[in-house]
Amino acid sequence: MLSALSIAAALALSSPATQEGAVYERVPFAGHLVACTSEGLEVLSSEGQPVRVLGAEEGLPGTSCLALEVAGERLFAATDVGIVSTDDTFTLEPVLDVSWHTLPDAEDASTAEYVERLDLLAKVLPADATYTVLTSRYAGTLDGRVLELGTERAWTVAGPVWRIDEEPRGVQVATEDGAFFIDSWGRLASR
Known part of the structure; x- marks a missing residue:
């Protein structure tokens, strides 16, 4: 999955969101188009007309929404200070108190399975980082670290991590x- 931050510019140019500021991601959900923006979670009609904006007053942690993922019957939204979910009534419910700028792919998981995955990730990821990329095996951080999940292996790269692609010979970052490229032996090289 592309990090929400890595596609912000493309979405900002093409998004029908009506709020000022950056648009990080948008997804269809419950007959609406939902945009993740620097101003909050914007709900639009399927035709792109504004319906409402969900911000701090409605329970959105942080000042902006950074990533979205649909799992089962719920939409999950990540902010820099927490993850929330909503059903088709767009009432926000807290899920995790974490600093993630991304969400892992749901991969057809039910809502309960996805919440379980998020809980497991929160338990294994060091709490002292802001995560920008989460794959099935790796995590990338805002401060330029790549962590291999389930191991002690970690690498430092220059700049915030925006994308991690796994290949048979290693990992592109x-x-x-x-x-950068991390080969299957764990050696890091710049590209």
């Missing part, structure tokens, strides 16, 4: 400041 894209950051704000460059591209």
Whole structure:
């Protein structure tokens, strides 16, 4: 999955969101189009007309929504200070108190399975980082670290991690400041 932050510019140019500020992601949900923006979670009609904006007053932690993922019957939204979910009534419920700028792919998980995955990730990920990329095996951070989940292996790269692509020979890492490759033996090289 692309990090929400890595596709912000493309979405900002094409999004029908009506609020000022950056648009990080948008998804269809419950007959609406929902945009994750720097101003909150914007709910639009399927035609792109504004319906409502969910912000701090409605229970959105943080000042902006950074990533969205649909799992089962719920929409999950990540902010820099927490994850919430909503059903088709757009009432926000807290899920986790974490600093993630991304969400893992739901991969057809039910709502309960996805919440369980999020809980497990929160238990294994060091709490002292802001996560920008989460794959099935790796996590990337805002401060330029790549962590292999379930192991002690970690690498430091230049700049915030925006994308991690797993390949048979290793892992490609894209950051704000460059591209890197971690081979299957764990050796890090810049590209």
